[in-house]
Amino acid sequence: MTMRSEWTHKWSMAVDIDKCTGCQACVVACQSENNVPLNTEGLFNQSRAMSWIRIDRYWEGEFPNVKARFLPVMCQHCGSAPCEPVCPVYATYHNDQGMNVQIYNRCIGTRYCANNCPYEVRMFNYWQPVWPESLRNQLNPDVSIRTRGVMEKCSFCVQRIRRAERTAIQEGRDLVDGEFSTACVQACPTGTLVFGDVNDPDSKVAALAHDRRQYRLLEGIGTEPNVIYLKKVDPDYENVGANEH
């Protein structure tokens, strides 16, 4: 029997749409964990706001029966990622843990990967990021600061994964499901986001991958996304599972 520590982890995330309130705590947590540049009003007006995880909000229905549907979208770490073959310099590739990784100092900023991402989860540094003096101490030393001209995106907080792996090796044990998580998962108040190793049969994520509510975003276009979405159950609708958000 293979030791769990010798398995290839396949990091995945599950997003339960039924529980998402659209509070954006995940967005803020991600920004502070990963040194994502600050989104000023000017940046929003230029349509260049950057958030590695975003909450899409879609309005449904007519007043007074209007509903807001929230959809957290982050990099899907696609098994057949369309962003990977189009990068001329191999700045983005698929690692052996099922993640799509971005190498900042290899990126020359052609932005083809962002064009070819159907989920629109890649962010480009149009400007040199600037942090005010007061926020400099808040920067996470585990994550490199990106210069202008490079792409960035959700990395499943790879720095936390590596730290947890190193700790586990030092302590001579396997990783335990739930001992660490990404920043967004950590901050989510409702438990919408779940992170883990889908290859581990005991993990929460693996169980959710077989949930009867599970689906993937843009199924059928062949990207094999690694993020599991769980359908919203809306008692107002006739058929459970008829509305997919």
Add this chain to the structure above:
Amino acid sequence: MQDRKALTDKQINDTLTNSILRTPLHWYILTGFFAVIVLMGFVAVGILANRGLGMTGMNRPVYWGFFITNFVFWIGISHAGVMLSAILRLAQAEWRRPATRAAEVLTVFALGTAAMMPIVHLGRMWRFYWVFPYDWARGIWPDIRSPLVWDPHALSTYLIGSSLFIFVALIPDFAVLRDKTTGMAHQIYGALSMGFRGSVRQWRLQAIAGIILSALLLPVFVSVHSIVSWDFGMAMAIPAWHTTIFAPYFVIGAVHSGVAGVITVLILLRWLFRWDDFIRREHIDALGRLLFVVANAWLFFFALEFMFGLYHQEGTEVVVRDLWLFQTPWNVIFLLFIFTGYIIPVPMWLFRSVRRSFPLMLFTTILVNIGMWLERFLLIIPSMGRKHSFTFVWGDFAPSPIELMIVTATFALVFMLMLLFAKAFPLIPIFDIKEGNVLRDEIQIGRRTVQAVIREE
């Protein structure tokens, strides 16, 4: 009918080298004017390099803007050269003779200009060379799966091939110039003409080299713009780009805008250097007829692309067509494009009197290129703004002053380079014109005198 004056060899030599040996004053004024704009363009690029791409109008999700539109446009213009010199040479069309050199030179300069555009639009433009096949950093080679790696290689091949082609065709003309100049100029032309004496063997070799290069350049000509089109065609996330017709559609659009560009250049050169005896009505008449056929072929491909965009009856492709037709400001741009690119010029070319009028041909061909620039814009930008079904992240684009400056500077650059070339080398091939004269003849059919051409085979 063909209206020709009988010109002696000496007259041909003198007139076609007048741009080099007796440059008119307006050449200096024009070149100076364009040089200023080019310098402003370089300053703009410097600012861009210093402050970052935030200075442009690009955003999320419209990651590519004016620079890429301009890139595709200039690649398009560059297709005129091979069309006119290689294809028409293989088809033995006599009317190509004055146009070939100008078309080829326009090709090389347009290509060079186009090649600068993807570099300028990079986030870290100082690292552009990482796309070339070499282990520049830490054992990583470029990713050959990427269309952005195919692009620079195809472009370089076309650039080198076209440059060789021009050079081979220039050798006899260098010899003429060598014999008409003294001093430093004489030394340079002498070196460039590589000892060309006009012997039978040398002419034969020069002709064979030209034919082989023509034949080899033809597949390159088709593949370069196809590869550029696959920058867009391979992007499966943008439904409006994910269509199989892009390769021939772009190529035919390139021929359309390129041949129109050559006609514009020829008419301007004729005025500038008083080459009225060489660029005659019959030439622009024939070019106009070629352009009419190409424009209609282009329309067919455009109609196919439009139609198949609507084929699904669902999704973001329909939205893009809806944008083009019904939403301002896109529908204004669309109307402008379709009128200037096709509806005004093409029916005009049905009439012989229009095709034989220099001012009207200048007008229509400039219109065509305005239309084709807008066509590239409409094809590229709204498609990114309306990607997949995540309507929350749909976006729009507006150009910034820096982009406008740089794009204007590219036009000034190409004009300036053409003028500089005319100062150093003849823009109408001297030997080609003389060959045309040798092969010309007349025959009597009944009471009519008909122009004829001598066929050696």
Add this chain to the structure above:
Amino acid sequence: MSTNHHHEPNIFQLEPVEVTRDVIARTRSRGSRYWGIVGVLAVLLVIGLIGLGMRLGSETTKLGYYAATFSFLFTTTQTAPLVSVAFRMTKNHWRRPIARASELFAVVGLFNLLIFIPLMIALPSTEGRWTIWIQAASWSPHVFDTMMLASLVVCGLGLLWSGAIPDFASLRDKGGSKIYSKLAMGWQGTVRQWKMQRVLLSFLGAFYFIGIIWTHYVISSDFSMSLVPGWVDSIYPTFHALSGLQAALATMLLTAYVLRRFGGYKEYIPMETFWAMSKIFLATSMLWFYFWWSAFITYWYGRQIGEQHVLQLINFGPYIYAFVIAFLFCFVFAVFMLIWNPIRKNPGALASIALMVLIGCFFDRVRLFVSSWSVSDLRDQHHLHYVPDTVLPEAPDIMIIVGLISGAILVYMLASRLIPVMSIWEMRELRLYQRSRMLVRKKVMVLGKPE
């Protein structure tokens, strides 16, 4: 400047009077060999029609070979007049010997129209499928495609007739049957009549050109692409038209060779005609690959599941043998043989390559039409979820293939009995334009350029 041809220029030597007499004689007399071939073809046609009868009423998934044969005949015979039309537009003299031979294929268009009707009836309705007739009635393809094909046939016949009037007049004047007086419609060869004929030829030629491109578009879209769920291929109509142009050139090369070798027209059809056609033939063979590759790479690169299935269906899956033959014959062998000058200067070699390309074109139609008709019963689906197995040809299919192709050749041969296969007036006109003279020490041909 030409450096690679070392033969004397081909100057058409026959006197105008000789041309008329010669061509009329050949048109009128036919040997027993001719009637023997006609007899065999007639028998094969009957067998083919029996096969067609057996197939009608089968489910649509079995009609693929019939559709493929129709598409093949349409592609080769109805695109053939384009060779005459296009090169009359560009005012090339080398088209003259084959001009009538290519326009004569318009008569085969009538045959194509007749065999099209059952296919049109068998075409499934567009209900639940994507189609180029967006939001139109579900009988749109049936009506509009028939109308387009019929208009094209009428235009082609008109083109043939206008091009042949002077020859009908010659035949009438040389003591031909009454039918020629009717066909010649009082042609006397006045200046006004010649001018009118020229105008008619240019207009009908332009309409035919536009018509054939659009007919390729509707036939290929309605009869193959829209039958396959999820197949949206904007280049496919142009691929079909281009492969039609390649097939048309192949047909004309083969026909020119047959006329030269067996029809006795050796003096009429010079090397220059073969040489010029071979260059364009090479170009279209390269373009075959280019258009096929554009479609393939766009689909394959995107990795979308439905599109990968379509690629399997039409290229690499159940019809891979047909695809490989088409690829090799229409592109690989064709291009790598045609790039050699000695091959392009040899009419026999060109005819063999033409035959090979025609076989390749047939297999190309098989891989496109048999595959798409094999899924024609899929409704209300917008993606191809699975790739069905190969539909192999059965006895009725073989009968249809052999019979219908024989029928097309038969119609052409019979038509050539009525209408001279060599254009008398165009060859006589060539004599007017051609001169020979000495240039320095070489004998060269001088060719008048009409405006």
